[in-house]
Amino acid sequence: MQEKIKSLFRPTSEDRFNIYQSAEEAKNAKLRNKQISKVLKQHKKEELKKLKILLLGTAESGKSTITKQMKIIHSNGFDMSERLEKISDIRRNIQQSIVVLLSAMDRMKIPLHNKDNELSRDFIMKEAGNPESHRRNEFLDHVEQLWNDAGVQECYGKSHGFQLIDCAKYFLDKIPEIKSPAYVPSDQDILRCRSLTTSIQHTEFEVPDGGHQVKFDVYDVGGQQGERKKWIQVFDSVTAILFVVDCSSFDQTLREDPDKNRLLEALENFEQVWNNRFLRFVSVLLFINKIDVLAEKIARGRDIAELTKLYPEVFPNFEKFTPSKSDIMEFLEAYPSYNNETCKKSRSVSRHDVHPDTIKTAVYIKHLFMKIVRGELQLRQRITQQAPNWHDGHSCEYFYTCAIDTNNVQPEEAKRAKLRNKQISKTLKQHQKEELKKLKILLLGTAESGKSTITKQMKIIHGNGFDMSERLEKVSDIRKNIQQSIVVLLTAMKELEIPFAQKENENRREFILNQAGNPESYKSNEFLEHTEQLWADSGVQECYSRSHEFQLIDCAKYFLDKISEIKNPEYIPSDQDILRCRSLTNSIQHTEFCVPEGGHQIKFDVYDVGGQQGERKKWIQVFDGVNAILFAVDCSSFDQTLREDPTKNRLLEALENFEQVWNNRFLKNVSVLLFLNKIDVLAEKIAKGRDISELSQQYPDTFPDFKSFTPSKLEVLKFLESYPKYSNANSMHPDTVKTAVYIQHLFMKIVKGDLQLKERITKRDSEWHSGHSCETFYTCAVDTNNVQKVLNGCRSLIIQNHLRKFGLL
Numbered sequence: 001m002q003e004k005i006k007s008l009f010r011p012t013s014e015d016r017f018n019i020y021q022s023a024e025e026a027k028n029a030k031l032r033n034k035q036i037s038k039v040l041k042q043h044k045k046e047e048l049k050k051l052k053i054l055l056l057g058t059a060e061s062g063k064s065t066i067t068k069q070m071k072i073i074h075s076n077g078f079d080m081s082e083r084l085e086k087i088s089d090i091r092r093n094i095q096q097s098i099v100v101l102l103s104a105m106d107r108m109k110i111p112l113h114n115k116d117n118e119l120s121r122d123f124i125m126k127e128a129g130n131p132e133s134h135r136r137n138e139f140l141d142h143v144e145q146l147w148n149d150a151g152v153q154e155c156y157g158k159s160h161g162f163q164l165i166d167c168a169k170y171f172l173d174k175i176p177e178i179k180s181p182a183y184v185p186s187d188q189d190i191l192r193c194r195s196l197t198t199s200i201q202h203t204e205f206e207v208p209d210g211g212h213q214v215k216f217d218v219y220d221v222g223g224q225q226g227e228r229k230k231w232i233q234v235f236d237s238v239t240a241i242l243f244v245v246d247c248s249s250f251d252q253t254l255r256e257d258p259d260k261n262r263l264l265e266a267l268e269n270f271e272q273v274w275n276n277r278f279l280r281f282v283s284v285l286l287f288i289n290k291i292d293v294l295a296e297k298i299a300r301g302r303d304i305a306e307l308t309k310l311y312p313e314v315f316p317n318f319e320k321f322t323p324s325k326s327d328i329m330e331f332l333e334a335y336p337s338y339n340n341e342t343c344k345k346s347r348s349v350s351r352h353d354v355h356p357d358t359i360k361t362a363v364y365i366k367h368l369f370m371k372i373v374r375g376e377l378q379l380r381q382r383i384t385q386q387a388p389n390w391h392d393g394h395s396c397e398y399f400y401t402c403a404i405d406t407n408n409v410q411p412e413e414a415k416r417a418k419l420r421n422k423q424i425s426k427t428l429k430q431h432q433k434e435e436l437k438k439l440k441i442l443l444l445g446t447a448e449s450g451k452s453t454i455t456k457q458m459k460i461i462h463g464n465g466f467d468m469s470e471r472l473e474k475v476s477d478i479r480k481n482i483q484q485s486i487v488v489l490l491t492a493m494k495e496l497e498i499p500f501a502q503k504e505n506e507n508r509r510e511f512i513l514n515q516a517g518n519p520e521s522y523k524s525n526e527f528l529e530h531t532e533q534l535w536a537d538s539g540v541q542e543c544y545s546r547s548h549e550f551q552l553i554d555c556a557k558y559f560l561d562k563i564s565e566i567k568n569p570e571y572i573p574s575d576q577d578i579l580r581c582r583s584l585t586n587s588i589q590h591t592e593f594c595v596p597e598g599g600h601q602i603k604f605d606v607y608d609v610g611g612q613q614g615e616r617k618k619w620i621q622v623f624d625g626v627n628a629i630l631f632a633v634d635c636s637s638f639d640q641t642l643r644e645d646p647t648k649n650r651l652l653e654a655l656e657n658f659e660q661v662w663n664n665r666f667l668k669n670v671s672v673l674l675f676l677n678k679i680d681v682l683a684e685k686i687a688k689g690r691d692i693s694e695l696s697q698q699y700p701d702t703f704p705d706f707k708s709f710t711p712s713k714l715e716v717l718k719f720l721e722s723y724p725k726y727s728n729a730n731s732m733h734p735d736t737v738k739t740a741v742y743i744q745h746l747f748m749k750i751v752k753g754d755l756q757l758k759e760r761i762t763k764r765d766s767e768w769h770s771g772h773s774c775e776t777f778y779t780c781a782v783d784t785n786n787v788q789k790v791l792n793g794c795r796s797l798i799i800q801n802h803l804r805k806f807g808l809l
Contacts, residue, residue, distance in 0.1 A: 030570060050204075055220040056273060057244035058266045059255070060166070062289040065191050065403035066244065067203050067220045072187055074205035074216075086185045089195045090171060090178060091134040097168035098143045099128045104162045105155045113150040120145050140179040147172045160251045160302055166293055167192040191404045241284045243270055244403075247365045248293035250304045263365070264311060268379050271372050274396070275386065281393040288366055291335060291358075292402045298355045304364065314379065315368070323363035331359050334400040366398055443608040444661060445632035446654045447643070448554070450677040453579055453781035454632060455591050455608045461788050462593035462604075466578055474573045476523075477583045478559060478566060483522040485556035486512055486531045492550045493543045501538040508534050525567045532563040548639040548690060554681055555580040579782045629672045630794070631658055632781075635743045636681035638692045651743070652699060656757045659750050662774070663764050669771035673794050676744055679723060679736075680780045686733045692742065702757065703746070711741035722778040722786065744776050 055063040071077060078086075102121055105112075112118060120142040127133035146152050156169065170192050177183060185193070201220040206213040249262035270286075273279060305318040323331075371377035373396045375386075443451040459465065466474075490509050493500075500506060508530040515521035534540050544557065558580050565571060573581070589608040594601040637650035658674075661667060693706040711719075719737050749755035751774045753766065777790045 050215040050217045051239040053216055053218045054238050054241045055218060055244065056241055056269075057287075058246070058262065058269055060194075060249075061244040061246040061266065062287075062401075062403040063220050063242075063244045064195075064201070066242065066287070066289075066401075067201060067218060068191050069403060070203060070205060070216075070218060072191075074207055077187065078190055080184070083185045083190065086190050086193055087178075087183065088135070089193050090185060090189060091140070093165060093167055093194055094140065094143055094171050094175065094178070095128075095134040097165060097172060098124055098146060100162065100164050101152055101155050101159075101168075102146070104158075104164075105151065108155065108158065108161070110151050110155050112146075112152070117146055117149050137179045140175050143172070144175045144179075147175065157300065160297065163252070163255055165194050166248075166290070167194055188404065238279065238282045241273065241279065241282055242287060243273060243284050244287045244289050244401075245270070245365070245369065246290045246293075247288045247362055248290045248297055250307060250361075250365070251297070251302050261307065261310070263307070264314065264379075267314065267368060267372065267377075270369055271377075271379050274372060274391075275382065279394070280390065283394045284396045286366075286369055286396055286398040287401045287403075288362060288369075288398060289401045289403055291362060291400055292405070294361060295355070295358045298358045298361060303357075304361050314377070318361075318364060321360065321364050321367075323360055327363045327366075328359055331362055331400055335402075362400060366400075370396070370398065438603040438605045439627045441604060441606045442626050442629045443606060443632065444629055444657075445675075446634070446650065446657055448582075448637075449632040449634040449654070450675075450779075450781035451608050451630075451632045452583075452589070454630065454675070454677075454779075454787065455589060455606060456579055457781060457784060457787040458591055458593060458604075458606060458791070460575055460579075460784060461791065462595055463591075465575065468572075471573050471578065474578050474581055475566075475571065477581050478573060478577060479522040479528070481553060481555055481582055482528065482531060482559050482563065482566070483516075485553060485560055486534060487516045488550065488552050489540055489543050489547075489556070490534070492547075492552075493539065496543060496546060496549070498539050498543050500540075505534055505537050505539075528563050528567040531560070532567075535560045535563065545688065548685070551640070551643050553582050554636075554678065555582055575784070576782065579784075626667065626670045628794075629661065629667065629670055630675060631661060631672050632675045632677050632779075633658070633743070633747070634678045634681075635676045635740055636678045636685055638695060638739075638743070639685070639690050649695065649698070651695070652702065652757075655702065655746060655750065655755075658747055659755075659757050662750060662769075663760065667772070668768065671772045672774045674744075674747055674774055674776045675779045675781075675790070676740060676747075676776060677779045677781050679740060679778055680783070682739060683732055683736045686736045686739060691735070692739050702755070706739075706742060709738065709742050709745075711738055715741045715744075719778055722790070723780075740778055744778075748774070748776070 055066060057063050102124060104110075112121065123142050124139070124146065127139060133139050156164075159168075171178065171189075174189075203218045203220070204216065205218075206215050208214075245266045246262065249266070252262045254260045254262055254265055274284065303318075304315075307315040308317055368377065372379075373391075375391075443454060445451050490512055492498075493509075500509070511530050512527070512534065515527060521527050544552075547556070559566065559577075562577075591606040591608070592604065593606075594603050596602075633654045634650065637654070640650045642648045642650055642653055662672065691706075692703075695703040696705050716737055719740055746755065750757075751769075753764070753769075775794075777793065779790050780786050
């Protein structure tokens with residue numbers, strides 16, 4: 001489907017930067033639009049052929065593990081990047097487990113048997129609040145020592161008395177392997193790994209059936225009480241529901257509500273699903289999951305009979321319950337290894353003789369759920385009683401499962417999955433070697449410095465640009481930029497007491513501000529028409545001329561000038577529109593591309609991380625294996641403050657941020673490419689009379705006197721090489737070059753150690769910095785020609801440094 005749409009919109013290299021400028025092009029665009037509409041209808045028909053499955057159940061019941069199993073069995077499993085991403089989650093599981101165990105030891109007054117471990121305990125508890133501590137092997141070394149302590153093992157034996165994740169023992173036993181730098185998580189590690197599902201997870205796969213490929217759409221929704229309100233979002237057109245129950249949770253309470261038993265919560269939850277009027281024609285597949293954990297608990301003396309005393313109306317007497325022969329046979333068909341005779345020959349699943357109450361407990365729990373299906377057990381009073389035939393439109397089948405056991409989840413596919421796992425393991429090492437050949441680049445810098453725009457330019461220059469679907473997705477962001485801009489301007493007019501030139505625009509302002517809280521208002525053309533009229537008002541234009549006094553996005557004027565084009569139903573954003581468009585980067589964005597160099601294809605991995613103060617804690621996640629850092633600075637931000645902190649100057653924040661990166665011990669061998677960006681915005685500001693010299697008065701220790709500063713001829717020439725269009729004296733204010741070079745001097749003073757903004761505990765001398773260097777470039781991220789020229793220079797520097805690092809240059 002995606003390839004069909006791509007083929008309808010694939011501009012040539014000549015017109016990539018000049019899309020739809022002529023009437024002929026517009027005609028072609030209309031034709032392509034019709035073709036796309038035709039393809040979309042066909043795509044809709046294909047979507048109707050899919051079988052939609054919902055994975056429901058309470059939190060920690062094993063739904064996400066079943067989704068992973070589907071990926072292993074019916075898809076291509078997990079590639080190297082997915083495996084490496086799981087290392088962080090696995091280490092977090094270890095951190096969470098040991099902190100819970102140590103806290104429980106304090107409550108239960110269980111002492112450490114080895115007194116030397118007191119220091120390790122103090123270290124762990126001190127680091128518990130540090131979100132990055134799990135990344136360090138020092139942390140894992142202390143955890144390993146503690147896990148071997150008999151006191152910690154005693155506490156683990158009483159883990160039914162507190163909240164401990166199921167995978168605790170599994171990963172704590174594997175610490176020596178996990179802390180190895182060459183560690184790559186196996187399929188079993190990924191299946192055991194726990195992470196909270198806080199959004200709707202969507203998985204697609206195909207299964208051969210009767211000579212055809214049957215498509216499945218599986219939706220996994222978080223099971224926490226706060227997440228269940230999202231379930232109704234995916235109830236439409238459901239084929240079947242997989243309801244997952246943790247049958248080992250009979251002796252545990254909810255994390256959200258310590259007074260509520262987990263198994264009772266699962267029963268109530270199942271009852272709501274089974275009696276939901278939207279699902280009365282949807283059959284339910286009941287997965288009685290975590291049989292392996294149940295067997296371990298029963299072997300350790302835990303007993304479901306305690307629930308009979310607490311909730312006698314729900315849980316009948318367990319001691320008197322006897323499973324029938326057919327019940328036992330059903331269980332043993334799912335788990336033949338739990339048969340005593342089979343156990344003597346094979347221990348592939350059990351690894352211990354099964355306690356007789358394991359099967360009895362599993363069947364007992366199954367009976368409780370089936371009583372709800374038959375209407376023999378009602379936990380919550382219903383307002384409207386259901387007729388006897390109300391449930392005729394659906395049924396419920398049950399299965400005993402262990403979600404981490406591929407053989408149990410899909411026996412007929414198990415051999416193939418096992419073979420695939422061996423093949424994957426064999427290729428992982430080779431794949432890891434290939435990964436090491438890639439050049440990893442980090443894009444760092446403060447918020448709104450232009451990092452994401454540079455990433456887009458890389459996609460245009462070294463990728464295939466933006467296809468039709470990507471362009472159409474940007475229309476919404478562009479309209480949001482317009483909405484944000486006009487609301488900021490109108491609000492600022494009130495604060496600055498600037499009146500409208502046209503009195504009738506008062507009503508338009510009221511309309512815009514009334515709609516500001518409506519998240520859908522930007523979609524209507526009525527909103528854009530009012531905005532267009534307001535933008536033409538000289539009062540609004542006067543307010544825009546004073547935009548340095550408030551927070552306004554750079555692209556405001558660009559898109560406000562283009563409203564007449566944007567509100568056209570056939571509008572398709574050009575490359576320049578996409579480059580100018582602003583959206584907040586609040587996650588790590590990853591871009592890959594190849595560049596020809598010396599007869600070879602050099603692979604680049606570029607990571608763009610949000611620059612807001614709250615996002616910078618994520619930077620350390622991508623520091624490993626970095627070849628170079630592209631640090632972007634908005635050199636036009638000298639007269640602005642941070643959105644997060646209106647008292648902090650943006651350029652000063654950029655300098656402090658750069659200083660932290662330059663002196664970071666994890667990056668002492670990583671060279672920095674400093675992009676002094678937004679030269680176009682700087683030139684516009686200087687032409688409007690803005691002046692960086694004001695900073696000298698506010699921060700004299702950081703910003704030397706601007707008026708007495710004179711750039712050298714060489715520095716002026718370097719700037720003009722990047723911007724030959726500014727070589728004409730009449731085309732640019734003379735202070736533009738002076739300001740750009742002045743800012744470059746400030747950053748290079750940090751590099752040379754002549755400027756220190758924050759006191760350091762350990763000093764950094766020139767020898768400490770001998771392993772890396774800093775090169776500066778003047779850039780305008782929305783100018784493709786300028787960025788391409790700069791990237792070509794950067795590429796050579798990065799490759800040379802990479803070869804020099806391995807002694808090949």
